[in-house]
Amino acid sequence: MAGTPVIFIHGLWLHATSWAPWVELFRENGYDPIAPGWPGEPDTVAEANANPDAVANHGIEDVANHYAAIAEALPVQPVLVGHSFGGLLVQNLLGRNLANAAVAIDAAPIKGVLNLPFSALRVASVALKNPANNHRAVALTPEEFHYGFGNAIPEEESAELYKQWAIPSPGKPLFEAATANFVPHSPAAVDTKNEDRGPLLLIAGGKDHTVPESVVKAEAKLYRKSNAVTDYIQFDDRGHSLTLDHGWRQVAESALAWLRAQGL
Structure with missing residues (x-):
């Protein structure tokens, strides 16, 4: 008998195969x-680095509906685990009652998060500095990856992670998130008031430059009008690479323990 399905959703600048250790651990x-x-x-x-145009011009709504179709094709509702923009996406899908539960790790800011620290703006500026990037794929340099992802790990490890997993990603989601609070029907909006959704775990890294802990805490506060379970865990010494660097297992096992506590 198959176990509970889990869909892992990555964020910008990482390839889906970066989840391979998590997939193996969850299967075990x-x-x-x-x-x-x-x-x-x-x-x-x-292939992704050789053909960046393959992902260009996909926005939050496109990507969310792509994963919604995957979830709806499963025999039972899945658990969702997302990192960065994947964390925003799993909140979107959970709010639409398309999952039993969700774990959002260093989740990109949803609509309603008002203040973005300088470090987050610096990372986002890689795309936002050129309006044409709204319709292009954007890549990080190794130095930009080290600042945005690998600042809490040795530079050598950051360089290796970049070589192993970094890919170009569409710039459009960053433009949509940046303007979310000024757009009435922004695709970055999430139904934070849903009383019937499954439980949600928000995980933050205390040294994250791309999605600082203050952003994740602000997201948690947006759920205060819902009685559905919303929990928060923080890893004080971790950066945005916490799902794929040498300490990934600690984060993954915390997610597993939380899911067990929810009876899932």
């Missing part, structure tokens, strides 16, 4: 995990 723990890529994402890191 009785789940039935998959890690599908974003729309147009090639199967390998090499």
Whole structure:
């Protein structure tokens, strides 16, 4: 008998295969995990870097509906685990009652988060500095990756993670998130008032430059009008690479323990 399905959703600048250790660990723990890529994402890191236009011009709504179709095709509702923009996406889908539960790790800011620290703006500016990037794929340099992802780990490890997993990603989601609070029907909006949704775990890294802990805490506060379970965990010494660097297992096992506590 197959275990509970789990869909892993990555964020910008990482390939879906970066979830491979999580997929293996969750399978060992009785789940039935998959890690599908974003729309147009090639199967390998090499292909993705060779053909960046394959993912260009996909926005939050496109990507959310892509994963919604995957979730709805499963025999039972899945658990969702997302990182960065994947964390925003799993909140979107959970709010639409398309999942039993969700774990959002260093989740990109949803509509209603009002203040973005300088470090987050610096990372986002890689795309936002040129309006044409709204319709393009944007890549990080190794130095930009180290600042945005690997600032809490040795530079050598950051460089290796960049080489192994980094890919170009569409700039459009960053423009949509940046303007979310000025757009009435922003695709970055999440139904935070849903009383009937499944439980949500928000995880933050205390040294994250891309999604600082203050952003994740602000997201948690947006759920205060819902009686549905919303929990928060913080890893004080971790940066945005916490799902794939040498300490990934600690984060993954915390997510597993939380899911067990929810009876899932």
